Amino acid sequence: MTLETTLAPVRDTSHALRETRLYDRYRDALEVPIAWNETLDTIVSHRSVRAYLPDAVPDGTVELLVAAAQSAASSSNLQPWSVIAVEDPARKARLAALAGNQKQILQAPLFLLWIVDHERLHEVGDRVGTPARALHFLESFLLGAVDTSLAAQNAVVALEAIGLGSCYIGGIRNKPAEVAAELGLPPHAFALFGLTVGHPDPVAPASVKPRLPQEAVLFRERYGAQRSAEPIAAYDVRLRSFQREQGMIERDWSEQASQRVRGADSLAGRDVLRQVLNGLGFRLD
Amino acid sequence: MTLETTLAPVRDTSHALRETRLYDRYRDALEVPIAWNETLDTIVSHRSVRAYLPDAVPDGTVELLVAAAQSAASSSNLQPWSVIAVEDPARKARLAALAGNQKQILQAPLFLLWIVDHERLHEVGDRVGTPARALHFLESFLLGAVDTSLAAQNAVVALEAIGLGSCYIGGIRNKPAEVAAELGLPPHAFALFGLTVGHPDPVAPASVKPRLPQEAVLFRERYGAQRSAEPIAAYDVRLRSFQREQGMIERDWSEQASQRVRGADSLAGRDVLRQVLNGLGFRLD
Numbered sequence: 001m002t003l004e005t006t007l008a009p010v011r012d013t014s015h016a017l018r019e020t021r022l023y024d025r026y027r028d029a030l031e032v033p034i035a036w037n038e039t040l041d042t043i044v045s046h047r048s049v050r051a052y053l054p055d056a057v058p059d060g061t062v063e064l065l066v067a068a069a070q071s072a073a074s075s076s077n078l079q080p081w082s083v084i085a086v087e088d089p090a091r092k093a094r095l096a097a098l099a100g101n102q103k104q105i106l107q108a109p110l111f112l113l114w115i116v117d118h119e120r121l122h123e124v125g126d127r128v129g130t131p132a133r134a135l136h137f138l139e140s141f142l143l144g145a146v147d148t149s150l151a152a153q154n155a156v157v158a159l160e161a162i163g164l165g166s167c168y169i170g171g172i173r174n175k176p177a178e179v180a181a182e183l184g185l186p187p188h189a190f191a192l193f194g195l196t197v198g199h200p201d202p203v204a205p206a207s208v209k210p211r212l213p214q215e216a217v218l219f220r221e222r223y224g225a226q227r228s229a230e231p232i233a234a235y236d237v238r239l240r241s242f243q244r245e246q247g248m249i250e251r252d253w254s255e256q257a258s259q260r261v262r263g264a265d266s267l268a269g270r271d272v273l274r275q276v277l278n279g280l281g282f283r284l285d
Numbered sequence: 286m287t288l289e290t291t292l293a294p295v296r297d298t299s300h301a302l303r304e305t306r307l308y309d310r311y312r313d314a315l316e317v318p319i320a321w322n323e324t325l326d327t328i329v330s331h332r333s334v335r336a337y338l339p340d341a342v343p344d345g346t347v348e349l350l351v352a353a354a355q356s357a358a359s360s361s362n363l364q365p366w367s368v369i370a371v372e373d374p375a376r377k378a379r380l381a382a383l384a385g386n387q388k389q390i391l392q393a394p395l396f397l398l399w400i401v402d403h404e405r406l407h408e409v410g411d412r413v414g415t416p417a418r419a420l421h422f423l424e425s426f427l428l429g430a431v432d433t434s435l436a437a438q439n440a441v442v443a444l445e446a447i448g449l450g451s452c453y454i455g456g457i458r459n460k461p462a463e464v465a466a467e468l469g470l471p472p473h474a475f476a477l478f479g480l481t482v483g484h485p486d487p488v489a490p491a492s493v494k495p496r497l498p499q500e501a502v503l504f505r506e507r508y509g510a511q512r513s514a515e516p517i518a519a520y521d522v523r524l525r526s527f528q529r530e531q532g533m534i535e536r537d538w539s540e541q542a543s544q545r546v547r548g549a550d551s552l553a554g555r556d557v558l559r560q561v562l563n564g565l566g567f568r569l570d
Contacts, residue, residue, distance in 0.1 A: 025356055032345040032352065039324040039446035040349070043439050046356045060317040064325070066503050067307055067315060070496040071331045072438060075455045076545045077538070079497050084504045091506060115508070120501065120517075121546055127514060130543040138562075138569075139458065139555035140546065142430060146455075146477065149434035153357060154328050156435075157442050161324035170360045170431075173424065184507040192431065211355040212364050216405070218351050219369045221376060222469040223400070229412060232405075253362070258415040260361045261406055261425065270424035274570065277423075284423075285559065 021045055024208045027238040042160050047206040049165025050104040052198035057110050057164060061197070065112070068158035069151035080140075081148040082117040084183055085110060091182065098178050099171035099194065100268060108196035113172065113179075114152045116144035118188035118282070135188065136283040148192050159197055165206065169194035174269045176276045187281035207246060210238050212253075306330055309493045312523040327446050332491040334450025335389040337483035342395050342449060346482070350397070353443035354436035365425075366433040367402040369468055370395060376467065383463050384456035384479065385553060393481035398457065398464075399437045401429035403473035403567070420473065421568040433477050444482055450491065454479035459554045461561045472566035492531060495523050497538075 018036035021044045023029060062085045069083065086092055087110055095113075096105035105111055118135045125132035134140055156166050172179055172194040179191045200206065216231040236252040243250045264271035277284060303321035306329045308314060347370045354368065371377055372395055380398075381390035390396055403420045410417035419425055441451050457464055457479040464476045485491065501516040521537040528535045549556035562569060 022352055025352060030348060030352060032349045034343055034345045034349050034447060037323070037446055039327050040353070040443055042324050043353045043443055043446075044356045046358070046439075048358055058319055060319045062503070063315060063499060064317045064319050066499050067310060067317065068325070068328045070499075070502065071310060071329045073331070073333055073441070073453045074496075075453070076542070077494065078542055078545060079502065082502045082504060082508070084506070084508060086506055088506055117502075121542060124517060124539045125543040125546065128537075128539050128543050130540075130547050132543060132546040133548040134546040134551050134556070137549070137552060137556050138559040139552055142458075142558070143455065145427060145430055146434045149431045150438045150441075150453075153435045153438035154331075154442070156358070157439070158325055158328055161322055161328075162319060168358045168360070168435075170428065173427075186508065189508065209362065211359075214348060214351050214355075217355065217364065217367045217402075218347070219367060221369070221371055221373055223367070223369060223471065223474065232409060252413075254409045254413050255415075257361070257363055257406060258410040258413050258417060260363060261410065261417040261419040262415050263418040264422070266419050267422060267424055271419075271422050271570070273427070274423040285556070 017041065025211060026213060027210045027241065028213065030214070043157060045208060046156070046160060047208050048167040049198070049200045049206045050167055051201040051204035052104065052107045052109070052165070052196070053201050055109065055199050057197060057199070058162070061110065061159070061164070064162070065155040065158055065197070068154040072150040072154045074147050075143050078121065078143070078147070080117055080121060080144040081151055082115040082120070082189070084113040084115060086113060094182055095172070095179065095194070098175045098182065099169055100174055102169060102171060104167050104196045105169060105194070108198040110197040112155070112195040112197060113183060113191045114148050114193055114195065115185065116141065116148050116190045116192050118144060119186045122188055136285050138284045141277070141282050141284055145192055152193070152195060155195070164197055165200035167196045169196060171268065173273065176273070177279060180280060190277060190280055190282065207242070210242050302326065310496060311498060312495045312526060313498065315499065328442060330493060331441070331445060332493050333452045334483070334485045334491045335452055336486040336489035337389065337392040337394070337450070337481070338486050340394065340484050342482060342484070343447070346395065346444070346449070349447070350440040350443055350482070353439045357435040357439045359432050360428050363406065363428070363432070365402055365406060365429040366436055367400040367405070367474070369398040369400060371398060379467055380457070380464065380479070383460045383467065384454055385459055387454060387456060389452050389481045390454060390479070393483040395482040397440070397480040397482060398468060398476050399433050399478055399480065400470065401426065401433050401475045401477050403429060404471045407473055421570050423569045426562070426567050426569055430477055437478070437480060440480070449482055450485035452481045454481060456553065458558065461558065462564060465565060475562060475565055475567065492527070495527050
């Protein structure tokens with residue numbers, strides 16, 4: 001039942017399309033008796049794009065994505081983030097080298113760096129004579145990371161709505177101090193992740209990755225016991241069918257995920273993040 | 286130039302609509318030469334809804350929002366989050382009391398709790414014989430918070446696309462241990478924020494909140510000096526015009542934001558978040 005899907009926003013709002021999209025996401029049927037629309041279709045058919053055409057993004061793309069990002073909720077309207085739009089190939093290459101040499105950073109015409117930015121609030125506080133001492137707490141760093149993420153995700157939905165593709169780059173946290181130097185960040189600013197943006201290469205189309213069954217992540221009223229391995233075993237099988245179709249090495253999610261979080265050696269240098277953040281001016285009290 | 290806006294998704298893709306939406310977001314003109322569409326319109330007209338009708342959400346809403354959430358990117362496909370859908374009025378009332386008594390939690394028919402969930406990964410690791418030791422690092426907690434936020438924001442766009450409204454509830458972090466007990470959370474699980482969901486009350490419509498000018502948050506190639514107070518002074522004026530229209534007390538953003546982050550006493554108990562997280566099983570090494 002895996003049907004061909006397209007990257008461009010689709011205006012067909014039929015039930016059949018809804019069922020196809022949900023099936024692609026779970027490799028299993030999911031009943032959702034709600035009329036489908038273009039926005040839902042854009043969201044549910046998301047895929048991370050790692051191959052781009054060399055074409056520049058349309059004029060106004062950066063401004064549109066920032067407007068989408070700023071339209072996300074912000075806790076107490078603090079707006080504790082900034083974004084840096086990098087298009088210079090030499091700078092992209094240096095950032096790619098710092099982020100584990102992911103080729104999509106070189107290929108994508110636009111690389112957005114999403115910055116947890118407490119410096120603006122420190123400056124505003126100093127200006128009005130109320131030093132921003134609460135920013136020293138872990139809570140404030142966390143609030144900054146949450147708001148930055150909500151903002152970036154709005155940008156992702158917006159860029160897909162105009163036919164572009166993207167890929168989050170968490171590898172930018174492998175060497176945060178070097179990234180901060182490359183971007184000229186002030187103290188109290190931290191590049192949380194990158195986002196490559198461009199026109200998806202139709203020759204190497206990305207696919208919708210299946211996710212865990214809803215039974216594994218959704219609870220009613222209270223958290224349920226997860227000791228049942230059943231939904232995860234079902235997912236291992238579904239992910240293998242996806243890997244097989246993609247010509248990837250077949251490997252259970254249980255195995256893959258466990259290896260990814262097995263210890264300090266699986267964190268690509270990010271095991272020292274706390275100390276590095278302290279060095280960037282975040283006390284994390 | 287402030288025109289009347291509506292909550293329901295709009296299919297008018299004209300330039301005039303685009304300009305109205307962007308003007309409402311910034312209280313200033315923003316040139317974006319990109320064709321408007323329903324998804325962009327939904328995103329840019331976001332507003333936080335704090336007054337709801339008593340009507341239940343449509344059948345399938347929770348499943349739809351979870352499918353949207355799971356469609357967001359996930360770092361290394363770790364999927365380190367869960368969501369708990371609370372509809373029981375008594376439980377909502379107890380959670381509201383823990384979260385600073387925000388009335389929208391009582392009013393909204395659905396309250397979603399977004400959980401950074403490392404417990405599932407710990408269990409999977411134990412099952413395959415590879416203990417998930419990397420989860421003890423701050424990086425892993427941060428990754429969980431980022432992925433949970435990306436997921437929740439997709440749910441927000443999806444719910445607005447079907448005419449519902451929502452409000453993030455960061456106040457759920459005021460008393461994380463008590464919230465964990467109420468929800469029956471296992472160790473290695475933390476309620477990052479709540480989200481009220483329901484039908485917006487048309488008698489008390491929410492408004493689009495203006496945001497900082499793009500000059501204050503968007504940089505090209507490298508972070509720019511923010512020492513210029515100009516864009517922020519312009520914003521103070523624009524936010525005051527919004528407050529005046531809303532019948533709110535007029536107050537500069539600079540003043541409001543600075544007071545919100547002035548010190549431990551302005552954090553509603555969240556200054557002890559680090560210790561509480563340690564108690565919930567997150568070492569944050």
